[in-house]
Structure formats: structure tokens, C-alpha cells
Amino acid sequence: MEPPSYRYFIKNALLLGIPIALQSLLMSSLGFVDSLMISQLGTEEVAAAGIGARIFWVSIVLVWGLGSGMGILLAQYWGANDKKGLKRYLALGTVVTQGLAFLCFVICFFMPTLLPSLFAPSEAVLALAGDYVQLLGIAMCLSGLSIAADTALRSIGQTRTNLYVSILEVGLNVALNYILIFGYLGLPAMGLIGAGIGSVIARLIRLFLVLAIIYATFLPWHLDGKMSLKHLKAAWFLSFLPSLIQSWQAL
Numbered sequence: 001m002e003p004p005s006y007r008y009f010i011k012n013a014l015l016l017g018i019p020i021a022l023q024s025l026l027m028s029s030l031g032f033v034d035s036l037m038i039s040q041l042g043t044e045e046v047a048a049a050g051i052g053a054r055i056f057w058v059s060i061v062l063v064w065g066l067g068s069g070m071g072i073l074l075a076q077y078w079g080a081n082d083k084k085g086l087k088r089y090l091a092l093g094t095v096v097t098q099g100l101a102f103l104c105f106v107i108c109f110f111m112p113t114l115l116p117s118l119f120a121p122s123e124a125v126l127a128l129a130g131d132y133v134q135l136l137g138i139a140m141c142l143s144g145l146s147i148a149a150d151t152a153l154r155s156i157g158q159t160r161t162n163l164y165v166s167i168l169e170v171g172l173n174v175a176l177n178y179i180l181i182f183g184y185l186g187l188p189a190m191g192l193i194g195a196g197i198g199s200v201i202a203r204l205i206r207l208f209l210v211l212a213i214i215y216a217t218f219l220p221w222h223l224d225g226k227m228s229l230k231h232l233k234a235a236w237f238l239s240f241l242p243s244l245i246q247s248w249q250a251l
Helices: 006-038 043-079 083-110 123-155 159-182 192-221 229-250
Strands: none
Touching (some): 006 043, 006 159, 043 083, 043 192, 083 123, 123 159
16 A cells, blocks of 8 residues: 555645634634724723733633643544544543633632732723623633534544634624624623623534534444543643643743
8 A cells, every 4th residue: 555645645734724724813813803892992991801811811722732632632542443542532631621611710700800900900990800701701611611622523634613613603702792892783782791791602602513513423432431540640641731731831
């Protein structure tokens, strides 16, 4: 059997890589559009949104780092056609990723002014940032499962599926933010809180969609891989921890 040609390799690399690049660009542009709309509310809202965005970004990067660690293992088992190992580390990675996302949620939702106070804002900005961070905490909690599902799909080559879902999420988020921030379609103008609610709704719809896709994709395998402390320890030191450290260094 002849090895694949360079043309074959480049073609498949582009087919996998271009959707990932477009998805990253799309998700980055969402923050720009949000800032553009919030900038019309006032300087205090802009400052509070900036604080919330920094906290959200750091949390998501760390959760994404754990998801990337899971992706390394899933890609290996997928390539080896090891369905048992794939199921096991999909379940394990989802638990670890969602665990960190839930920790971020607890801090942001139940202590909403703790992290914003580190930026030494004024009382008015701190109050706005606290309310906004509470809503972002809910979005963080939803992001754990979503990132795990995205990583699983990416690891088996379904990068275009992630791109299509991201297009839907970003489009929905922008539309909801516009309606809720400025008060259209008979709804009251909610300002910065409207931006947070829009993000939560869009993230929730994305979560339901990717979970449905994951369920349909892995249904024949029943996702019943057994986990143990031994598997967790091996995955943590081989994949999760290095990916988490790399994500922290990228901040």
C-alpha cells in the first residue's frame, strides 16, 4: 500500500483546518460586536463589560485547555478504532471539563463582585460588573459541556459541524443582544444585563444542539465506557495538565 501523497495530506489538512480557523474568527468577532453595541450605553457599562469579558475569557481559555487535552486522547483512540477507549475518555474528559466550568460558575454566580473588585473599579461599575458576571457565570457553566462536545466532534473530523453550530450561535447571540440591549419587539431595554441574557440563551441553545449531535453520533456506542481513578490519573498527567498549563501560558 502506497503512503498518501502530499496533495492528499494538504487537501485533508485544509478541509479540517479551515473550518476551525473560521470558527475561531467567528467567535472572536462576537466580542467586537458586543463591545460596539454596549459602547452606545455609556462609559460605566463599557467598563463593566470589559471587566466581565476579561473574567469570562480567562475562564473559557482554561476550560478550553482541558477540552483540548481530551481531544488529544480522543483523536488517538479514534485513529486506532478503539471504541472502548474513545467512550471512556469522552466521558472522563466531559466530567473534568464540566467540573472546572462549574467551579467558575460557583465563583461568578455566588460571589459576583469578588473577581471584578480586583480591577479596582468605581462602586457604580462594580455593581454593573457584578450583575453582568453573574450571567456570564451561567454561560460558563453551559460552556463546559459545549466545549467537551465540540472537542469530541473535532477529534473525529467533524470540524464543519462545529462551524455551522458556531454560525448559528453567533448570529443568534448578536440578534438577541441587539433586541435585549436596546429594547425591540416590545421588550424593555435591559442594557448590559440584556447582553448577558442574550449570551446565556444563545449558549444554551448551542448546548442543546451539540448534545443532540453527539447523542446521534455516538448512540450506537452507548457511551458506557467505565472510568476509574487510574484512568483519571493517567489522562491528567499525560494530556489534561499539559494542555491546561499551555492555555494558562497563552493568557
